[in-house]
Amino acid sequence: MQDNNRDGFSSRFGVIAAAAGSAIGLGNIWRFPYVLGENGGGAFFLLYLLFILFLGVPLMLTEMSIGRAGQRNTYGAFRFLAPKKKWYLIGIMGVVGAYMILSFYSAVAGWTLQYLYDAFANNFVGKDPVALKNVYNAFTSSTYMPVVWTLVFLFLTGLVVVAGIEKGIEKYTKILMPLLFLIIIILDIRAVTLDGASEGLRFLFHPDFSKLSSKVVLEALGQAFFSLSLGMGTIITYGSYINKKENLFTSAVSVSLADTAIAVLAGIAIFPAVFAFGIEPDAGPGLVFITLPNVFQQMPGGYFFSVLFFFLLVIAALTSSISLLEVIVAYFAEELNMSRLKATIVAFVSVSILGAMCALSFGPMKGVQIAGKTLFNLFDYISSNILLPLGGMLIVIFAGWVWSRKSISKEILGEEEKESFGFKLYMFIIKFIAPFAIALVFLNAIGLLKF
Ligand code: PHE
Numbered sequence: 001m002q003d004n005n006r007d008g009f010s011s012r013f014g015v016i017a018a019a020a021g022s023a024i025g026l027g028n029i030w031r032f033p034y035v036l037g038e039n040g041g042g043a044f045f046l047l048y049l050l051f052i053l054f055l056g057v058p059l060m061l062t063e064m065s066i067g068r069a070g071q072r073n074t075y076g077a078f079r080f081l082a083p084k085k086k087w088y089l090i091g092i093m094g095v096v097g098a099y100m101i102l103s104f105y106s107a108v109a110g111w112t113l114q115y116l117y118d119a120f121a122n123n124f125v126g127k128d129p130v131a132l133k134n135v136y137n138a139f140t141s142s143t144y145m146p147v148v149w150t151l152v153f154l155f156l157t158g159l160v161v162v163a164g165i166e167k168g169i170e171k172y173t174k175i176l177m178p179l180l181f182l183i184i185i186i187l188d189i190r191a192v193t194l195d196g197a198s199e200g201l202r203f204l205f206h207p208d209f210s211k212l213s214s215k216v217v218l219e220a221l222g223q224a225f226f227s228l229s230l231g232m233g234t235i236i237t238y239g240s241y242i243n244k245k246e247n248l249f250t251s252a253v254s255v256s257l258a259d260t261a262i263a264v265l266a267g268i269a270i271f272p273a274v275f276a277f278g279i280e281p282d283a284g285p286g287l288v289f290i291t292l293p294n295v296f297q298q299m300p301g302g303y304f305f306s307v308l309f310f311f312l313l314v315i316a317a318l319t320s321s322i323s324l325l326e327v328i329v330a331y332f333a334e335e336l337n338m339s340r341l342k343a344t345i346v347a348f349v350s351v352s353i354l355g356a357m358c359a360l361s362f363g364p365m366k367g368v369q370i371a372g373k374t375l376f377n378l379f380d381y382i383s384s385n386i387l388l389p390l391g392g393m394l395i396v397i398f399a400g401w402v403w404s405r406k407s408i409s410k411e412i413l414g415e416e417e418k419e420s421f422g423f424k425l426y427m428f429i430i431k432f433i434a435p436f437a438i439a440l441v442f443l444n445a446i447g448l449l450k451f
Pocket of ligand 1: 022023025101230320321324
């Protein structure tokens with residue numbers, strides 16, 4: 001049900017900061033490098049950038065418009081904008097996606113907490129690349145601490161969400177994200193001046209098209225959507241809090257730019273180091289955790305920078321996880337008539353169980369596999385490579401073909417009568433390009449269509 005006293009963001013920077021806070025997170029610094037490394041490097045990178053530009057930005061604009069027009073959680077927004085139709089299923093898919101992502105996300109955020117602790121206790125000092133790899137493996141395959149940290153992280157997430165949108169989210173993001181930006185640039189400078197750095201830069205920036213396959217294309221699309229928090233209602237939910245006076249186009253472009261910049265900068269920090277220290281680029285989810293402690297050891301002030309970096313990474317993860325939890329909580333609170341507190345507690349407890357199982361997926365629950373994947377890998381795979389692309393496709397189809405053009409133009413252009421060229425281009429993309437592009441990538445990858 002609609003609540004007329006919904007919180008809102010207080011300023012322009014508030015909205016952009018919160019949406020950027022959602023977008024920027026482990027997806028940029030942990031997932032992007034590891035997925036890129038597993039998918040051959042430069043060619044993946046190029047595709048990722050193309051997907052951000054031609055599909056990500058328009059989809060973000062669309063989600064913001066739907067959210068602001070709907071003034072509700074994702075499910076409620078579709079019920080409101082298209083009564084008696086089934087589009088609200090997108091909202092349900094979003095809640096399911098949020099559950100899956102939040103589960104493995106908080107497991108990785110838990111590792112980040114452990115690394116923050118280790119950085120603080122100076123536990124990395126004097127360890128060579130092999131020893132650091134062992135540290136990662138030993139920790140992630142252990143039983144108690146990964147689970148404890150996962151729960152600590154989820155608890156922190158819950159605390160912020162209970163506090164409500166404006167006070168909870170906006171405050172943290174404004175100062176800390178620019179700081180994260182800065183510290184990654186410092187890391188970049190150290191990384192590119194390492195011996196052997198050029199090979200890493202080549203891996204990242206030189207597209208080797210022989211590495212392309214239908215799987216790589218889908219992974220690039222999934223990563224683009226994951227990184228921008230698209231396809232599952234997060235941006236729709238946040239859009240519902242955006243002030244009517246705000247220009248959505250500027251917001252969508254700024255958020256996408258900031259997010260992409262952080263991913264690229266993270267790639268520049270990591271790949272030169274991967275090659276300089278003889279780490280395998282396709283080392284998987286541990287890539288960043290194994291690589292970066294090596295870099296910190298090779299730089300002046302490494303102790304200080306490593307503590308600060310892992311602290312900021314925790315915060316970046318937190319501003320993303322609150323946006324995920326918010327999708328679930330807004331749905332429970334507005335559709336199932338729970339109080340915000342009760343909604344948060346129910347969500348916290350249920351996600352904790354799944355999150356703990358993801359945290360154990362590298363140790364005691366490694367053997368528990370479905371379709372050859374641990375729970376961690378399964379959730380990661382289904383959410384990024386199935387739910388987000390599918391959700392994104394349905395959202396653009398809804399906006400392009402079902403929702404009235406007038407309503408979209410009202411959200412994007414305001415009351416202006418005349419459609420600008422940019423708006424026409426946007427409509428063309430969401431009607432004709434995006435749905436087909438996503439469908440092609442998708443069908444091609446699952447083998448229903450071969451080209
Ligand atoms: N975009 C976030 C990140 O890059 C993750 C996320 C995905 C958040 C989907 C919300 C929705 O870390």
